[in-house]
Amino acid sequence: MSDSMPGPGTAAATAPGAAPSEVAEAPSAQDPSGVDAAPDPAAAHPPGPAAPTPLGIGRTPTGDAEVDARLERLADADHLPADGHIEVYEDVHGGLRDALTALDARPAPAPVPAPVPSYDNRS
Numbered sequence: 001m002s003d004s005m006p007g008p009g010t011a012a013a014t015a016p017g018a019a020p021s022e023v024a025e026a027p028s029a030q031d032p033s034g035v036d037a038a039p040d041p042a043a044a045h046p047p048g049p050a051a052p053t054p055l056g057i058g059r060t061p062t063g064d065a066e067v068d069a070r071l072e073r074l075a076d077a078d079h080l081p082a083d084g085h086i087e088v089y090e091d092v093h094g095g096l097r098d099a100l101t102a103l104d105a106r107p108a109p110a111p112v113p114a115p116v117p118s119y120d121n122r123s
Helices: 065-079 082-105
Strands: none
């Protein structure tokens, strides 16, 4: 036999020999007037994370339109929750890597011919 007592609202809160239909119900939240009190909406839905805020970091133009466009794409992360940043960062990183790779693929400028020495023996 146990000395513990069941809490209010449990099925074991019946009087000995009482029928199951006579089970005591859990007390409801009531104000002193006996009218059910409305639940606190803030308690039912705790506040979520704060909305994303822009970091306000300035971007200096590089002079290369392709690179500048990729750097401007970073501003898209300002309006996303942190778990959405990775997609933007990977896109920007991939674009910058492609721009650098394209620099290696461009043909080198044609060499400037060296001046031809003149052999003037008129002295």
